[in-house]
Amino acid sequence: MTRELKANRLAYNYWHDRIHERVKDERKAELLAPKEPPHPFGAKRLSLEQDFYDHFCRPNVDVIDIKTNPIVAFEPNGIRQQDGTIHELDVIALATGFDSITGGFKNIEIRGLGGEKLSDKWKMGTYTYLGMTTARFPNMYFTYGPQGPTAFSNGPSCNELQADWMVSLIESMKKNGQTRIDPKEENEMNWKTMVNELALKGVRGHTDSWYNGANIPGKPREALNYAGGIPAYIKAISLERDEQYPGFDLQ
Ligand SMILES: Cc1cc2nc3c(=O)[nH]c(=O)nc-3n(C[C@H](O)[C@H](O)[C@H](O)COP(=O)(O)OP(=O)(O)OC[C@H]3O[C@@H](n4cnc5c(N)ncnc54)[C@H](O)[C@@H]3O)c2cc1C
Structure with missing residues (x-):
């Protein structure tokens, strides 16, 4: 359908x-x-x-x-x-400001390398790798956020599989004496492209809504959720883990 x-x-x-x-x-x-x-x-x-x-x-x-x-x-x-x-009218209730998926992130002053603000990095578009990390913000992980299965999935299932993946990564880093992880920029570009292409395969990618930022004037219009389904997402993040995290710079 x-x-x-x-x-x-x-x-x-x-x-x-x-x-x-x-x-x-x-x-x-x-x-x-x-x-x-x-x-x-x-x-x-x-x-x-x-x-x-x-x-x-x-x-x-x-x-x-x-x-x-x-x-x-x-x-x-x-x-x-x-x-x-x-x-x-006596009272006016506005229901116009639902800044989904990235709004909460941008409201916090999160800074990465060189003091760069996440809200500046994502101003014209959202960039993540695997929907869990973003380049130049080393050691920052997020679950149930942009470019993950998030709003197209069951919340607890999505959080659980992302948290398990992060635990495996941190355990592997500990084992190898590594303390710093940062996704490679070309990998997040490819992830973003793929997330946007997947969205256009179904009706949601073609309709203005909070799924793609179109409910907020001035917000970039882009796919905010990964529409490939949980099995394909598990495959993608498992491959990254099994191949020892080639999409990241590890130190
Ligand atoms: C990942 C995720 C998971 C969620 N899971 C659940 C769940 O399990 N259960 C649940 O109940 N809820 C869930 N929610 C929340 C729920 O989906 C939202 O609260 C709800 O869809 C928001 O509806 P809304 O009408 O407030 O916003 P919208 O549907 O975005 O409506 C806002 C409207 O305002 C309009 N607008 C904006 N600016 C102006 C303007 N200047 N003038 C006129 N119109 C304007 C927009 O065009 C839009 O039509 C989830 C949300 C997310 C992000």
Whole structure:
């Protein structure tokens, strides 16, 4: 379904019909579940809701389209849209700033060789090797982060296999009297390219969402998760371990 668009459309149509059964107001229903899909089904994270759509049947709950009629001003008594409509409000909750996968990293002042900031290195794009390390930041490891299976996997499974890999690496370094590890830059370039190519094989790589940074104005648009699946990821990181870490400078 994530690759075959005909099958994807069948799934979308099924979901569309179920939402229209629940949301009786046709205008609201069409905005929430348009007849023509705005993007393939599942390309953005699905809402695992139980009664989210039912609330739109209440008279005090509405949905509006800001793509065709954008917000132009926040005013003392509410929000104004381009066509002049004012929505009078007491409280405004913004849900626009979900800076997924790399946001937390960039908010911490992590510095690497020569004092380089991670937020500067990743400003125009994210670079990692195996989704666990990044060049010029020796001995820094991360799990469940950018360019790993992360949001396309089960969290504990992803963390466990990455942590096991790190433990093997540290044990091997101890055995060999090594104290410093830094991935080679060409390896992280190749990893980044591969992660981006994998994303384009499925619908998620072609749709703007937090999976690729497109929900934050100005954030680089790139694949933030490894879409090859856990078995292929295990194969890649196991090969690195079995060949004694050729992708790294070890000292
Ligand atoms: C690795 C990972 C694993 C996760 N696992 C889970 C899990 O197991 N269970 C769980 O419940 N949650 C999980 N989450 C969290 C969950 O997926 C997110 O909290 C949720 O998808 C965020 O939805 P949102 O609507 O806040 O953000 P988004 O879907 O990003 O919505 C923000 C919207 O704001 C819009 N926007 C941005 N700027 C503007 C602007 N200036 N004007 C107008 N619109 C704007 C964007 O276009 C976008 O549509 C996980 C997240 C990650 C990263």
